Amino acid sequence: MYRKQKSATLAVVMVFLVAALATGETTRTEMHFKVGHRASISIVNAYGPISVKPGPGKRVMVTAILYSSKVEIDQNKRRNRVTVFSHLLDGADEESGRVDYEVQVPADASVTLHSTTGPLHVEKIHGDVILEGSTAAVDVRDVSNGHVHIKTLNGAVTLTNVSDGHVEITSVSGDVALNGVNGSLVHVNSSSGKIHYDGDFGDAGDYSLTSHTGDIEAIAPAYASIEVVARSVQGQVENDFRLQPEHTSFVARAGSAFAGTMGEAASSVKLLSFSGKIHLKKR
Amino acid sequence: MTCEEFERVLPELGSGSSIEQEAHLRLCPACSELVADLNAIAQQARYLKASEEPSPWVWNSIEIALRQEGLIRQETKPSRVPVPLLGWKLRWLVPLAAAFLIAFGVLMFQRGTGQPRLAEQPTPAGGVVTAGLQPMASDDQQLLNTVAARMPSMRAAYEANLRSVNAYIRDAEESAHSDPNDEVAQQYLRNAYEQKAMVYEMAMDRSLP
Numbered sequence: 001m002y003r004k005q006k007s008a009t010l011a012v013v014m015v016f017l018v019a020a021l022a023t024g025e026t027t028r029t030e031m032h033f034k035v036g037h038r039a040s041i042s043i044v045n046a047y048g049p050i051s052v053k054p055g056p057g058k059r060v061m062v063t064a065i066l067y068s069s070k071v072e073i074d075q076n077k078r079r080n081r082v083t084v085f086s087h088l089l090d091g092a093d094e095e096s097g098r099v100d101y102e103v104q105v106p107a108d109a110s111v112t113l114h115s116t117t118g119p120l121h122v123e124k125i126h127g128d129v130i131l132e133g134s135t136a137a138v139d140v141r142d143v144s145n146g147h148v149h150i151k152t153l154n155g156a157v158t159l160t161n162v163s164d165g166h167v168e169i170t171s172v173s174g175d176v177a178l179n180g181v182n183g184s185l186v187h188v189n190s191s192s193g194k195i196h197y198d199g200d201f202g203d204a205g206d207y208s209l210t211s212h213t214g215d216i217e218a219i220a221p222a223y224a225s226i227e228v229v230a231r232s233v234q235g236q237v238e239n240d241f242r243l244q245p246e247h248t249s250f251v252a253r254a255g256s257a258f259a260g261t262m263g264e265a266a267s268s269v270k271l272l273s274f275s276g277k278i279h280l281k282k283r
Numbered sequence: 284m285t286c287e288e289f290e291r292v293l294p295e296l297g298s299g300s301s302i303e304q305e306a307h308l309r310l311c312p313a314c315s316e317l318v319a320d321l322n323a324i325a326q327q328a329r330y331l332k333a334s335e336e337p338s339p340w341v342w343n344s345i346e347i348a349l350r351q352e353g354l355i356r357q358e359t360k361p362s363r364v365p366v367p368l369l370g371w372k373l374r375w376l377v378p379l380a381a382a383f384l385i386a387f388g389v390l391m392f393q394r395g396t397g398q399p400r401l402a403e404q405p406t407p408a409g410g411v412v413t414a415g416l417q418p419m420a421s422d423d424q425q426l427l428n429t430v431a432a433r434m435p436s437m438r439a440a441y442e443a444n445l446r447s448v449n450a451y452i453r454d455a456e457e458s459a460h461s462d463p464n465d466e467v468a469q470q471y472l473r474n475a476y477e478q479k480a481m482v483y484e485m486a487m488d489r490s491l492p
Contacts, residue, residue, distance in 0.1 A: 094434075116434070134437060135440055151485070153441070153485065154440055170481050172444040172447055172448055172478055172482065173443070173444055189474045189477060189478065191444075191451045191475075192447045210470065210471070210474050212447070212451040213447075213450075270470075272467055272470065272471070274451070274454050274455070
């Protein structure tokens, strides 16, 4: 009986100890900034996620969870520009230097986020979005009227419902998925990552999806209005649409290249891969 | 002095040129054009300084590196505001370096004389499959050493991505050489160099602590 009681007590103590270790070393900090129209918000975080959503009024609210005392938060507000920065101290590593950020900004703010490990998430804002991360996965959704510039090494990039801005994505080996993305300029430059586009290519846009070895898959509705050029030097190309033939600067060899127009050819679409497979699919 | 010898001393030309180098420049229109182009790029890049402000991460990285080297000591009470260790006058060097890398790569390729070191090695068909077998150029190796010193866990990722980009550059160069009038091949080449510049910029600038 005594032994059972002792075991139960020990178990309870262990549970509390584990819980204390898990939660005891984190510190939650909140920062508030008043800003004006089209403010610029920059968050630089060595390790850890950053999530940005629109908030009420002309205020920026930053909630940061620090995982140790080896990292601290530096903040700076100059006029309409807010900078928040994870300042790593001696000995900080991926675990102890981690900070989780949740940020609320005015919907018209421009956002610049840097994190090595990420992930990075931005939704429902109308300003420019500039995101950079080495291995950070990037997710941007419901963003309009702003430019979206993304750079990753091998972090995957997902854009959903992004419209009316310039979209420029450079990723060495991260897969890139664009769903419902259109704008006057949509450029994706990848080395070995796959590129997936699902949308109607909008109106009067310049779309360029380029990869070295990664496959490119573009899915468009039958009503899409495009002038398309697809070419893979060493890979295969496939096309589900009936295109009106068009003159090209290169020899369009069957199976490795095609070119032509659909509808009024409102947007220009280039699908270029060196050795990846290209497929223009009908939705 | 030959063009090859001149290109070897090109990086040191900023600190003044010898009589022999000046004589070569006068006689060789190709080299003098190259120097004129590089000067033009350097001039243009200076205008970037106002628009391309490096992130605070740069200063933090430099601070950590200097602290690790023992060149500066840990502050007893760390400042809440990151203080740049370099003056604002030098900040423009970061975008300049990235711009210069792209421009120099494209220029050297278009001149057809200064191939990147990797391209001098025998290039097997299908750069992707064999990319991992290619040895790293010394610049790349140096970059990886820097990454490893600052964040060891990222070294493998950077190495894999550098190999991928180098394979891209090799294939793009071959493609552009085989048909210099092919616009698509030129596009591949620009994209490949842009990727390499991005990897260097990330490693040196923002993406590492």
